Amino acid sequence: MIIRVRFHGRGGQGAKTASRILGTSCFIEGLNVQDSPVYGAERRGAPVTAFTRISDEQILERGYVFDPDLIVVMDPTLLDSPAARVTDGIRKKGVIFLNSPSVTHITKQNIASDFRLVNFDLTNAAMEMLGKPIISSASAAAAARLIGMVKESSLEQAIETELEEIGLSEETIEKNVLLGRKVFSSLEPVELMTEESSRELKIAPLELILEGNGLEDITAAGNSSVSRTGSWRIFKPVVDYEKCTACTVCYAYCPESALTLRQDGKPVIDYDNCKGCLICYRECPPKAITLEREVVAF
């Protein structure tokens, strides 16, 4: 019996580390495990995928996990990212775990009907515990709890081992352990109805990946705006036009050219492509920009 888990996160959120912590915690339980990440050419904020295979027998399978029993969605906005292909290959009665305060928006997605959905607001828990939206331990804890094969003590040990290896301070590791514990105790195992691989390799047609829009003409200058990097955001900057003094500081410092100025000098944010770096928020002198948690896929 193999359990296949696929993590979908963003560069910087900790998807790779999550898959390692999950792997190590199962290893401590005496199981065979495998974990590996894939990155694209893109950077912090871009979709990242990581895989963990867990089995009581030798694992002979290699490569991507195409048909996961459990999908951990570390950022709900990824659901609508054509590049991330989050729900691909979910098994019948497979489980999708969603890092989100609510599950309402997933029902809008047109995916296979009989998956099961579990949600928990990992980002909120991480903000409370670590002060940062880094959810490697939290995601690993959620997965470890859901598959029901890991004791809390093994999870803790795995968090310590893996975070030590990447050189985090003792204090940070301790906070991560607490975070892991909190998530672990907030969830219940789900029964995974794992069956042997029934993999059918499909090559997705290009128009599917790009939602039928097709590609921009390659010779079109500045065509990158169709890539909608706005889905990279975790927090969304929102301008309060009453408070804005049209000082243009945010405009000068936005690395993405995602801000344009209106006639009156006040900024308009292009949410399709604002990556949510929050430089504008940090630099705005009268604090006219506020933040909203990005939870609804657009």
Add this chain to the structure above:
Amino acid sequence: MELQSKYRTLRDVPQLDYLSPGGSLCAGCGGLLAVRLFHKVLGKNVVWVNAAGCMTIMVNYPLVPLKSNWLYTAFASAPAGAQGIRDALDILIKKGKIPESEDLKVVVVTGDGAAYDIGLQSTSGAIYRNLDFYYLCYDNQAYGNTGFQVSSATPVGSSTATTPATPSQPAGNIQKRKDLFEIWRAHNPPYIATLSSSYAVDFLKKVEKGSGFRGPKLYISLAGCPTGWGYDPRETIREEKLAVDTGIWPLKEAVEGKVRHTVVPRALRPVEEYLATQARYQHLFTPTKRIDVIRQIQNDVNSYWEGVADREGFDIKLVET
């Protein structure tokens, strides 16, 4: 007399963008911001010659943010590519095949890996041949594109993927940065400057000023790198500004070889304030504070500014160590 600049306040940042959003670089990338500001001053008629590095992934085939032109070269050869383009343009114009109004500014853009290490030889050659071009190095002080390995721009004390802090090497990187500004200056180009987007007006003025010269115009721009330096992406401007205000990143120019500092902090802030905010220096603070390394960094900064203050005749309050 100094020529009047078009750029006096942040409101003068030109409102045309020659980059579309949607590129593949990290959120909050200081290198991208430098490219964006640079481009604003030069205008639309530009051809970027890009050595391998982070800016390579600005373009994610077939999607490209640039509204101008782009040639991608191997790590070592961007200045050679620039020479080819410059020559071709000159010949086409001379033969009347394209009107002069369609001439392009040739701009090399590289990270510090190419500028300080792999491409130094071809850069030296281009300056030597007095190539009429701009060279913009976004200096994030390591090989950012491949996972933050040490480069010869990496400062003392920084941990990188290849110089982590270890029990036998607790400081991380122990080599001093090459002084690329002085290496370039020894070649006698007409204009060289250092930049930081956090001092955007100084930045714009220098690009504008350099445009007044024929020949090599060289720029080294500090590039805050949230991923490699280890800070929240929103802090990019703050980090770059702290680098200037602590004296770690001097803003200066050399016109026909004569050096002048353009932003002089009246009182330096302690380097510690800068180092403490970045993960790449955390080993200098925990588990034990490496006062020796921090002091060495501070002393280097102090002696740099002492020398400058003497030569350029100003007062500066140094940090006691």
